[in-house]
Amino acid sequence: MSIVVAVPKETAPLERRVALVPESVTRLRKASVEVRVESGAGSAAFFPDSAYAGAGAQVVPEGSSVLEGAQVVLKVAPPAPAEAARLPRGSILVSFMNPSRNLDSVRALARAQVSTFALELLPRITRAQGMDALSSQATVAGYRATLLGAEHCPKFFPMLTTAAGTIRPSRVLVLGAGVAGLMAIATAKRLGAMVEAYDVRRAAGEQVRSLGAKFLELSINAEGQGGYARELTPEEKAQEQKMVSEAVAQADVIITTANVPGRKAPRLVSKEMVASLRPGAVIVDLAAESGGNCELTRAGETVTVNGVTILGPLNLPSQLPTHASQMYSKNLESFLALLVTKEGTLVTQFSDEILAASLLTQGGEVRHGPTRELLGGAP
Ligand code: NAD
Numbered sequence: 001m002s003i004v005v006a007v008p009k010e011t012a013p014l015e016r017r018v019a020l021v022p023e024s025v026t027r028l029r030k031a032s033v034e035v036r037v038e039s040g041a042g043s044a045a046f047f048p049d050s051a052y053a054g055a056g057a058q059v060v061p062e063g064s065s066v067l068e069g070a071q072v073v074l075k076v077a078p079p080a081p082a083e084a085a086r087l088p089r090g091s092i093l094v095s096f097m098n099p100s101r102n103l104d105s106v107r108a109l110a111r112a113q114v115s116t117f118a119l120e121l122l123p124r125i126t127r128a129q130g131m132d133a134l135s136s137q138a139t140v141a142g143y144r145a146t147l148l149g150a151e152h153c154p155k156f157f158p159m160l161t162t163a164a165g166t167i168r169p170s171r172v173l174v175l176g177a178g179v180a181g182l183m184a185i186a187t188a189k190r191l192g193a194m195v196e197a198y199d200v201r202r203a204a205g206e207q208v209r210s211l212g213a214k215f216l217e218l219s220i221n222a223e224g225q226g227g228y229a230r231e232l233t234p235e236e237k238a239q240e241q242k243m244v245s246e247a248v249a250q251a252d253v254i255i256t257t258a259n260v261p262g263r264k265a266p267r268l269v270s271k272e273m274v275a276s277l278r279p280g281a282v283i284v285d286l287a288a289e290s291g292g293n294c295e296l297t298r299a300g301e302t303v304t305v306n307g308v309t310i311l312g313p314l315n316l317p318s319q320l321p322t323h324a325s326q327m328y329s330k331n332l333e334s335f336l337a338l339l340v341t342k343e344g345t346l347v348t349q350f351s352d353e354i355l356a357a358s359l360l361t362q363g364g365e366v367r368h369g370p371t372r373e374l375l376g377g378a379p
Contacts, residue, residue, distance in 0.1 A: 002032045003346055005336070006070035009041040009062060012077035014314060016044035016321035019074035019095070021329040025055035028333065032344045034058070038066040045321035067091075071346060072339065074332055076325075084108035092346070094335055096120060096133065097360055099371040100262070106371055110361040115350070117335070121358040121368060124226055128354050130334035135179045136327035141316040142183030142257065145284045146172070148316075149253035150191055152282045152309050158192025169194045173251035174213070175244065175268050175293060176258030177204040180286055184255045185213045196247060199258075200229050200240070218243055228261050244268055249276045256293035257286040262370065269294040271305075279307025288312030 005028065007020045018041050020028075025035045035057040039049050049059045060066040067073060070088055075095035079087070081104040087093060090113050097118035099106050109116045119133040129135070150157055153170060160167040172188040174181045177199035185208060188195045195213035199205075200222035205215040218239055224230030232240060248254060248269060254277075258266050265287035274283070274296055285297040292298075296305055297312040304310070317324040338352050350359050359367045366372040 002034045002344065003072060003340060004034045004036065004070050005072045005074060006066045007035065007037045007041050007057075007074050008066050008083075009038040010044075010076055011080065011083065014318055015077045016318045017076045017325045017328060018042040018045050018047060018321075019076050019325075019329065019332060021045070021047055021326050022051040022055035022057070023326070024329040024333050025052060025057045028336070029056040031340065033336070033340070036060050036066050036070065038062055042325070045325040047322075047325070072336070076328060078102045078105055079109075081105050081108045084114070085112055087112050087114050089113050091115075092339065093117065094119070094332060099360055099368060100374055103371070103375055106361060106366060107375060110364055110366050113364050115362045116360040117355065117358045118360040118368070119331070119335075119358065121360065123354060123357045125353070131331045131338075131354070133328055133331040136331055137317040137324060138179035138257075139183045140320050140324045140327070141286055142180035142185075142255075143187050144316040144319050145180065145255050145257070145286050145313075146184045146187035146191070146253075148311055148313065149188075149255055149282050149284045152284075152311065153253050154280045155252055156192075157188065170252040171196070171250055172253045172255065173197070173247050175199075175254065175256045176287075177201075177208050177215075178257060178259070181255070181257040182207055182211065184257065184286075185211050188253075188255075189213060193253070196251075198244065198247065200232060200236075201227075216243060216247055224260075229258075231260055231263060232266070240268070241270070245270075245273050245276065248273045252278070252281055254281070254283045254294075255286065256283065258293050259287055259290060264291040265293050267293065267295060271295045274305055274308055274310070277306075277308045281308045283308065283310045285310065285312050286316070289314055 037052045037057045039062045072092045078097045084105045085108045093116045155170045157170045159169040170193045172193040172195045174184050174197040177197045197208045198216040202221040208215040220236045222230050285294045287293040288299040299312045300314045302311050
């Protein structure tokens with residue numbers, strides 16, 4: 001008997017991605033996995049029902065339960081608590097979960113005896129790269145951030161020599177050169193801007209320079225656990241503020257992507273720095289969802305202060321839904337390979353390092369320590 005995988009239509013506002021694209025369905029069918037897709041699940045990402053049917057999926061009418069009999073459920077956005085409670089008892093869910101902000105859903109999943117794998121918890125080891133959905137979606141977000149910056153900037157990005165005079169290139173400053181920041185840098189370079197970037201991890205310098213951008217150096221190296229940044233000391237923060245404020249004042253577009261896992265986003269651009277910007281300057285704050293890197297950012301809104309436009313976009317990957325879904329779907333295919341045995345059955349022990357690290361709930365319990373603590377110790 002083959003494994004039944006269900007792909008419900010995403011219900012979160014603004015969510016246009018789908019967990020599996022038809023191309024993945026074709027490959028899963030070859031591995032004897034039965035795929036059920038709720039009608040319309042892929043339509044916002046431009047994957048019609050007919051493409052899923054053509055790939056061998058069973059398309060289930062919208063509203064009737066695509067989840068019935070499913071052993072594995074694949075989603076993009078964390079399920080709302082009511083949605084979580086409807087998941088088949090004992091099934092497996094693979095999804096983004098953002099556990100600290102979705103505690104009610106985590107509780108509902110534990111109660112429904114669902115084994116939940118949260119993609120944010122995936123260890124960033126080489127073997128997990130193919131399933132690293134944080135990276136694939138950050139790539140999309142970084143690209144979109146630069147395009148948003150260019151769209152709102154009243155200037156050309158490239159240098160132009162024309163009969164109407166010479167145009168100087170725009171200056172783009174990227175704060176935080178992780179996955180999203182590096183993609184933002186690469187996109188701004190392709191558009192012809194002069195790009196500078198800064199990150200607290202010194203290792204990012206080499207990557208920034210290899211993209212042809214200038215790396216702003218400080219004596220700080222705040223590389224913490226697992227390749228992520230650690231929080232800065234007060235003295236380091238003061239050094240950082242001084243350098244950042246000088247760079248900010250020169251920029252036409254500032255793209256901020258700085259994050260420290262599990263903490264509020266570091267505040268890099270103060271309201272005084274915004275006041276020092278040229279009118280027409282644009283800030284795209286990718287950390288809007290985790291509190292913002294700019295003091296004046298409002299999540300999900302665009303604000304204008306003294307001629308400076310500050311964008312706090314939410315869910316940027318959803319603005320490029322076709323490729324974001326294609327990349328996410330490939331990540332899920334790789335993850336599923338860990339859950340399926342050679343005999344085509346589901347693994348019964350989640351002992352693999354990657355499975356063990358990303359397991360959020362199982363057997364009625366919350367397995368992830370920090371989330372369990374936030375829930376007060378019990379599901
Ligand atoms: P992230 O989203 O957690 O943070 C974005 C960037 O913000 C990071 O580069 C971080 O150093 C930077 N930052 C934090 N505080 C800052 C501050 N005060 N000022 C300036 N910058 C600040 O990071 P991410 O993009 O998810 O990547 C984090 C790390 O993980 C990187 O080293 C990346 O190369 C690594 N990574 C490894 C793998 C893998 O090996 N499989 C996969 C993806 C990413």
